Amino acid sequence: MNQMMSNHKRNFLKVSSTMLGASLVAPLDSFAQVVKTDVNPGQNATKRMAQYALNVKYEDLPTKIVDECLRAFVNFSGVTTGSCRHEAVDISIKSLAPISKSTQATILGRKERFDILNAAFINGVSSHVFDFDDTHLVTNVHAAGPIASALLAYAEYRPVSGKEFLTSFYLGIEMSIRLSNALHPGHAGIGWHVSGTTPTIGAALAVGRLMGLTEQQMIWAIGLAASQPVGFRESFGSMNKSFNPGRSASSGLFSALLAKNNFTSSNQTIESRIGWANSLSVNRDYHEMLDDLGVRFETALDTYKPFACGIVIHPAIDAAIQLRNKYQLQADQIKSIQLKGNPMVLELTGKKQPQTGLEGKFSVYHSVAVAILNGKAGEKEYSDAIVLDPKTIALRNKIEVEVDPNIPKKSGDMTITLNDGRVFNQFVENAVGSVEKPMTNTQLNEKFHDLVDEILPMKNANRLLEASWKINTFADVGKFPKLSVR
Amino acid sequence: MNQMMSNHKRNFLKVSSTMLGASLVAPLDSFAQVVKTDVNPGQNATKRMAQYALNVKYEDLPTKIVDECLRAFVNFSGVTTGSCRHEAVDISIKSLAPISKSTQATILGRKERFDILNAAFINGVSSHVFDFDDTHLVTNVHAAGPIASALLAYAEYRPVSGKEFLTSFYLGIEMSIRLSNALHPGHAGIGWHVSGTTPTIGAALAVGRLMGLTEQQMIWAIGLAASQPVGFRESFGSMNKSFNPGRSASSGLFSALLAKNNFTSSNQTIESRIGWANSLSVNRDYHEMLDDLGVRFETALDTYKPFACGIVIHPAIDAAIQLRNKYQLQADQIKSIQLKGNPMVLELTGKKQPQTGLEGKFSVYHSVAVAILNGKAGEKEYSDAIVLDPKTIALRNKIEVEVDPNIPKKSGDMTITLNDGRVFNQFVENAVGSVEKPMTNTQLNEKFHDLVDEILPMKNANRLLEASWKINTFADVGKFPKLSVR
Numbered sequence: 001m002n003q004m005m006s007n008h009k010r011n012f013l014k015v016s017s018t019m020l021g022a023s024l025v026a027p028l029d030s031f032a033q034v035v036k037t038d039v040n041p042g043q044n045a046t047k048r049m050a051q052y053a054l055n056v057k058y059e060d061l062p063t064k065i066v067d068e069c070l071r072a073f074v075n076f077s078g079v080t081t082g083s084c085r086h087e088a089v090d091i092s093i094k095s096l097a098p099i100s101k102s103t104q105a106t107i108l109g110r111k112e113r114f115d116i117l118n119a120a121f122i123n124g125v126s127s128h129v130f131d132f133d134d135t136h137l138v139t140n141v142h143a144a145g146p147i148a149s150a151l152l153a154y155a156e157y158r159p160v161s162g163k164e165f166l167t168s169f170y171l172g173i174e175m176s177i178r179l180s181n182a183l184h185p186g187h188a189g190i191g192w193h194v195s196g197t198t199p200t201i202g203a204a205l206a207v208g209r210l211m212g213l214t215e216q217q218m219i220w221a222i223g224l225a226a227s228q229p230v231g232f233r234e235s236f237g238s239m240n241k242s243f244n245p246g247r248s249a250s251s252g253l254f255s256a257l258l259a260k261n262n263f264t265s266s267n268q269t270i271e272s273r274i275g276w277a278n279s280l281s282v283n284r285d286y287h288e289m290l291d292d293l294g295v296r297f298e299t300a301l302d303t304y305k306p307f308a309c310g311i312v313i314h315p316a317i318d319a320a321i322q323l324r325n326k327y328q329l330q331a332d333q334i335k336s337i338q339l340k341g342n343p344m345v346l347e348l349t350g351k352k353q354p355q356t357g358l359e360g361k362f363s364v365y366h367s368v369a370v371a372i373l374n375g376k377a378g379e380k381e382y383s384d385a386i387v388l389d390p391k392t393i394a395l396r397n398k399i400e401v402e403v404d405p406n407i408p409k410k411s412g413d414m415t416i417t418l419n420d421g422r423v424f425n426q427f428v429e430n431a432v433g434s435v436e437k438p439m440t441n442t443q444l445n446e447k448f449h450d451l452v453d454e455i456l457p458m459k460n461a462n463r464l465l466e467a468s469w470k471i472n473t474f475a476d477v478g479k480f481p482k483l484s485v486r
Numbered sequence: 487m488n489q490m491m492s493n494h495k496r497n498f499l500k501v502s503s504t505m506l507g508a509s510l511v512a513p514l515d516s517f518a519q520v521v522k523t524d525v526n527p528g529q530n531a532t533k534r535m536a537q538y539a540l541n542v543k544y545e546d547l548p549t550k551i552v553d554e555c556l557r558a559f560v561n562f563s564g565v566t567t568g569s570c571r572h573e574a575v576d577i578s579i580k581s582l583a584p585i586s587k588s589t590q591a592t593i594l595g596r597k598e599r600f601d602i603l604n605a606a607f608i609n610g611v612s613s614h615v616f617d618f619d620d621t622h623l624v625t626n627v628h629a630a631g632p633i634a635s636a637l638l639a640y641a642e643y644r645p646v647s648g649k650e651f652l653t654s655f656y657l658g659i660e661m662s663i664r665l666s667n668a669l670h671p672g673h674a675g676i677g678w679h680v681s682g683t684t685p686t687i688g689a690a691l692a693v694g695r696l697m698g699l700t701e702q703q704m705i706w707a708i709g710l711a712a713s714q715p716v717g718f719r720e721s722f723g724s725m726n727k728s729f730n731p732g733r734s735a736s737s738g739l740f741s742a743l744l745a746k747n748n749f750t751s752s753n754q755t756i757e758s759r760i761g762w763a764n765s766l767s768v769n770r771d772y773h774e775m776l777d778d779l780g781v782r783f784e785t786a787l788d789t790y791k792p793f794a795c796g797i798v799i800h801p802a803i804d805a806a807i808q809l810r811n812k813y814q815l816q817a818d819q820i821k822s823i824q825l826k827g828n829p830m831v832l833e834l835t836g837k838k839q840p841q842t843g844l845e846g847k848f849s850v851y852h853s854v855a856v857a858i859l860n861g862k863a864g865e866k867e868y869s870d871a872i873v874l875d876p877k878t879i880a881l882r883n884k885i886e887v888e889v890d891p892n893i894p895k896k897s898g899d900m901t902i903t904l905n906d907g908r909v910f911n912q913f914v915e916n917a918v919g920s921v922e923k924p925m926t927n928t929q930l931n932e933k934f935h936d937l938v939d940e941i942l943p944m945k946n947a948n949r950l951l952e953a954s955w956k957i958n959t960f961a962d963v964g965k966f967p968k969l970s971v972r
Contacts, residue, residue, distance in 0.1 A: 091747045099601045099743070101588040115585045191758070191765035196713070223726055227682070227717040228733060234761035240709055240751035243744075247714060251733075257585070258729075261577045265726035272677070275720035279677035 042271035042286035050218035058163040072144040077468040082451025084109030088239040106481035116153040123149035124246030139180040146199035146249035147172030155477040162474035172206030177298040182289035186282035196231030196244025203252025223265025224255035226276040307377040309361040315412030315431040320371035340413040343403040360387040365396035528757035528772035536704035544649040563954040568937025570595030574725040592967035602639035609635035610732030627666040632685035632735035633658030641963040648960035658692030663784040668775035672768035682717035682730025689738025709751025710741035712762040793863040795847040801898030801917040806857035826899040829889040846873040851882040
């Protein structure tokens with residue numbers, strides 16, 4: 001684990017120090033040139049990715065990775081079923097029902113059925129709309145949702161065994177994370193929302209593998225999927241944010257369906273000077289993308305959120321809950337709250353006066369306020385009503401945030417000053433849910449029930465949870481989605 | 487017309503001279519900053535675009551623009567119906583038929599019917615797969631195909647009058663072209679295929695207008711559509727190239743359908759520092775995008791291809807045909823052919839040894855060879871068989887291309903040396919099909935028949951052509967697509 005982390009840190013530093021270098025200028029120089037050069041450190045990247053997708057086998061996966069994929073699937077299944085009544089899901093269903101006359105696939109938790117492409121989209125929206133999904137902490141990519149959404153839809157269309165499903169789930173997550181790492185930090189830097197861009201390719205690989213694509217077809221599937229990156233960070237705080245992984249799921253599946261019948265693409269869409277990586281970021285690291293496939297597992301570093309909001313404010317929430325519980329704090333005792341955190345706290349979640357529950361997820365001020373008020377920051381703490389509650393607003397106005405690039409994203413330092421003059425401090429080095437302090441399986445089960453018990457009777461919720469932990473033992477994964485419907 | 491052109495030239499020079507300036511570096515600086523700045527020359531760009539979409543009326547369009555839209559529609563209808571038997575269309579139909587159980591909409595020229603989203607995709611593919619569609623010569627965007635594909639599908643779903651259809655067709659084309667100009671040249675420069683990126687937004691505007699979206703809904707439709715740019719220049723020479731406008735059509739329609747039911751997005755997806763324009767290009771010109779809407783008409787500058795290949799080689803083909811006809815040249819008389827052209831000739835169409843018909847369209851060598859051999863460069867000249875014919879190969883190997891940035895893209899200079907020592911030269915200032923030397927309506931009719939007579943009996947082809955010229959007089963445009971089916 002430490003070695004995996006150090007690899008990231010090294011890479012992050014390396015990228016940061018070179019991001020203003022040659023790669024930034026190359027596209028424009030080349031644009032003016034007459035003859036394209038083929039020199040590229042990612043030579044054959046598209047082909048190598050296709051080959052890995054065809055070679056990966058369940059039997060070769062370390063049990064640790066199988067276990068992590070099951071944790072990711074339990075988290076996905078709880079979050080996606082739990083959010084199935086969200087307005088964004090309702091609207092998607094209402095908008096697409098008149099178009100999709102097919103009943104091939106399930107929307108988790110709902111009675112309505114759709115063709116597999118629209119089902120992949122809607123489940124992908126649902127997987128992300130609570131901002132409660134899995135996270136890889138280098139780029140904050142949330143890979144499991146779009147990958148599982150595409151795979152489950154396909155599994156209701158053609159028979160898929162549990163082992164094959166899990167292997168493809170791993171493949172899709174692993175490659176989405178690696179592709180994300182490869183473009184980091186310039187990809188998000190120019191504006192992209194990575195959870196809608198790289199998982200399109202991950203989903204195409206995952207489904208393409210189940211379809212039995214040839215190497216050439218897999219290369220084409222990658223090319224078509226790469227052609228469809230979705231979404232910008234500007235979408236944060238609107239339904240468009242969950243649209244991005246949703247559309248990523250359906251577009252990845254769409255690409256694999258076409259490639260299966262020999263819809264052609266280029267053999268080098270990923271690495272070409274006028275292709276994916278160059279168009280989507282000002283920096284590229286093909287070592288992150290392709291080195292040590294099957295040996296180094298980024299999937300091992302996937303994490304799950306204990307709080308239903310942007311991950312950069314989890315240390316602050318963790319600190320607030322610890323202080324609240326330790327000193328039994330009441331909001332009206334508090335004079336001021338000082339938080340010190342990483343600059344990304346304000347970059348991503350700096351909304352001072354959120355007006356909706358969704359905006360509240362992008363407000364460190366709201367999140368800390370509800371953590372003090374309720375002792376938690378679950379989905380219920382991000383309702384419109386709580387965001388607009390005068391008690392919440394009064395408390396969030398007492399919060400000041402200071403940022404310091406020396407504070408890691410996983411850490412935070414909080415000082416609360418009371419009206420009576422007392423001062424309490426809490427430093428959080430590793431927020432709960434971080435790689436160093438992951439949620440336990442028991443905590444994942446609690447989170448599942450918090451979400452799904454709103455939707456299903458306890459008996460059905462238990463059955464769905466049990467099935468989620470055993471998805472790799474299913475003879476026919478196509479039977480799983482129906483378990484989420486009452 | 488001259489004023490319109492000079493505006494382009496000015497813009498092109500302006501962009502070229504500033505493209506290495508501040509905008510290139512800003513994203514990375516900003517990424518490291520804590521607080522976003524809101525200073526943006528495109529302030530309210532998303533909103534202003536939505537407002538124009540809601541305000542534009544048929545009665546306000548100059549007759550010249552109505553006429554140009556009809557020419558664009560005739561060209562679209564001929565090209566799309568004519569290519570309905572292309573392998574890329576066959577594969578799309580075969581791949582999507584098991585998914586789409588709906589028979590809402592027509593695939594032009596075909597008996598198979600699809601839901602409106604997949605129909606928009608397949609017609610969009612078909613509109614572009616012959617590389618024979620309309621072109622705006624600043625960026626080479628081919629806007630009419632994806633816009634018409636989305637609109638026709640929608641018109642089979644809900645009633646649309648001819649005037650409303652034509653107004654939306656204009657709106658979609660105009661905004662696709664303007665958005666393309668605004669990102670030029672850095673957008674294609676880093677790798678994007680503009681015919682799959684900006685028309686997604688154009689299609690959402692065009693359909694959204696017919697749906698009666700409110701201003702807020704239109705803003706959201708723009709945001710969702712902007713989130714789905716499709717395709718890279720690396721796709722050129724594969725089916726992925728026509729995938730791009732196809733997916734653009736269906737994604738634009740998809741966005742409008744969701745926005746109609748209040749699926750939310752940001753209010754500033756286009757202009758945000760972490761939104762569309764900043765993520766997709768290293769330069770942006772909001773004047774090109776938004777100035778003089780309803781006064782300056784980029785649609786007036788749309789052109790139609792006389793030859794079924796990349797537009798940058800049209801001057802070479804024009805020159806070759808002129809020399810062939812003037813001197814009644816035979817291939818075996820020719821010792822060598824020297825072409826002087828713009829650097830983009832080799833940048834975009836420099837394939838020396840194409841192996842398929844599709845690759846032939848990106849080969850200036852193949853195109854000049856068939857122009858000499860057959861006296862034309864229609865769709866039939868880009869069959870696999872002709873590309874692999876030893877006669878074609880022998881002649882194309884005699885061609886040398888020299889590029890010179892001082893030669894405009896619309897011009898070319900050809901010198902042919904015969905085995906007997908004679909030397910013939912032809913300079914083409916404005917290739918046929920250029921803004922200065924547009925195809926006449928008669929030539930458009932001939933092109934239509936060349937394409938459609940392969941698919942429909944003459945009587946039906948004539949009926950479809952007549953209907954295309956009168957699409958703005960239809961009481962119900964939903965009746966049009968069926969006219970393309972035998």
